[in-house]
Amino acid sequence: MFQPQNLREDQVLPVEGRSGDLTCKSQRLMLQVGLIHPASSGCYHLLPYTVRAMEKLVRMIDQEMQAIGGQKVNMPSLSPAELWRASNRWDLMGRELLRLRDRHGKEYCLGPTHEEAITALVASQKTLSYKQLPFLLYQVTRKFRDEPRPRFGLLRGREFYMKDMYTFDSSPEAARQTYSLVCDAYGSLFDRLGLRCVKVQADVGSIGGTMSHEFQLPVEIGEDRFAVCTSCSFSANVETLGSSQMNCPACQGPLTETKGIEVGHTFYLGTKYSSIFNAQFINIHGKPSLAEMGCYGLGVTRILAAAIEVLSTEDCIRWPSLLAPYQVCLIPPKKGSKEEAAAELTGQLYDHISEAVPQLRGEILLDDRTHLTIGNRLKDANKFGYPFVIIAGKRALEDPAHFEVWCQNTSEVVFLTKEAVIELLSHVQVV
DSSP, rough: OOOOSSSGGOOOGGOOGGGOOOOOOOHHHHHHHTTTEETTTTEEEEOHHHHHHHHHHHHHHHHHHHHTTOOEEEOSSSEHHHHHHTTTTHHHGGGGGGGETTTTOEEEEEOOOHHHHHHHHHHHHHHTTTGGOOEEEEEEEEEEEEOSSTGGGGGSEEEEEEEEEEEEEEEEEHHHHHHHHHHHHHHHHHHHTOOOEEEEHHHOTTTTSEEEEEEEEEOOOSSSEEEESSSSSSEEGGGGGGTTOBBBBTTOOEEEEEEEEEEEEEEETTTTHHHTTTTTOOTTTTTEOOOOOEEEEHHHHHHHHHOOOOOOOSSOOOOOOOOOSSSSEEEETTTTSTTGGEEEHHHHHHHHHHHHHHHHHHOEEEEETSOOOOOHHHHHHHHHHHHEEEEEGGGGGGGOOOOEEEETTEEEEEEOHHHHHHHHHHOOOOO
16 A cells, blocks of 8 residues: 555655755665655654565564573653763764653653663662673663765665664673674674674774674665774774774785675763762672673664665665565466466465465465456566565466466576476475
8 A cells, every 4th residue: 555656667755855865775665665654854754565575674673682591671652861961972972862842841762772771670670680790781772863864765764663772781791792692683684684894993982982883785875984904804894993993903905995884883981871870780709890881773664774785786675585575476477368277376375375375374475456467466576585486477378387487586587397397396494
C-alpha cells in the first residue's frame, strides 16, 4: 500500500523535495520502493518492509550482545535535565540536545545517549558486589539529535534507532577485557552481515573517556575520513591524526585515506560517569570502589541504510541476506496468458516450501498481481532485492515442472524442479 504507483518509472516521491536533494543511493532507492516515507526534516516513517528488516537486525544484535553476557533494558527517552547538568553535558552538547519542559516547568531532553541515566540507575543499587561484575546492560531504542542539516535519508537524521550498551567492571584491566569483548562482538555482527567494516581509532568527543574506536563501512558517500596503513593493521579517523601526518605512527608505513559511514562507536570511559553519580561496588577487600565503565553504540537504522548503500546497484536494492524482509518471492503466470495453467503449481510450491523448509515460514511472498506480466513483476522483485525470485513460466508446464529461479545475490538464473527448489532453499539461513 505504501509503494509508489509505478516503480519502473524510477520516480521519487515529490514530498521529499527536489531531486537534487537525493544525494545518495540508499535514500533514493528506499524512497522509490516504499521502504521509508518522509515525515518531517530528518524524520521518516519506517514502512513494513523496513520494519521487518530492522527486527531481523535487532535479533542479530540481541544474539551477539547476549552471547557476551549482555542484559537488555529499556530506559525512558525523556531524560531529566539535572542528570545532564551533573555531567556538564547539558551545556556541552549545546543545540544538539532536543530540550523541553513539562507542565510543571521541569526540564528534560530527548536522549541522544544514556550514560547519565544508566549510571544513575546502577548507582541506585547500593549493595552491588564485585562478584556481580562485569555488568553489561544494553537497549535498542529511538534516539534524538537536533541535526543542523539532516541529509542522506536514514544515514543522518534527527530521530533514529540505536543499540547502546553500558558496561561496569571492577578494575581497569577487567574493563579493557570487556571493551575487547564487545568490539569482537561487533566484528562478528558485521561478518555475519557480509559487510566489510574497519575498526579505527577515534576521538572521544562529547562522550568522554580515554579510548575510542569507530566502526566504519568504506563507501564514497561517507562523511567520515579515516586512514589505513597498507603495511600493518593501524587505522584511525583523520581527526585523531595531525594534518601533516603522512605515515603510520606504528610502523612508518604509508597511510591511505578512505571515506566511510560510521555504523558503530565504542568508548572506554573509566570512572568519568561513575565518579559523578557515585556508582560504586564493594570490592574484594570489603571497601567501596568506583566502577570502571565503557559505552558502545550501533546505529541500527543507519546500518540498514549503509548496507543498502554499499551492496545495491544504482537501480536495485541488495540486502545482506539475513536482513532481506522476505527471502523468497513467488511469481505466478499472468491471468489469461498461455501459462495460466501453471498458477495452481505456484500455490502448491508455496505450501511445499513452507512445509519442507520450516525456517522459511513467513519468509515467502506470493506476488498475486496477476493482472501484470511476469516481466513487470520480475522488474519489481529485482528492485526490491528478494534473495530468491521463483517464476512459474512456460517450463512450469513441462513434466516434471521446472521453475525459473533467480538467485539475486549471485546473479544466477537456473531452472529447477520442485524438489530441487526445496533442496536449494533448505540451505537458506534466517535469523
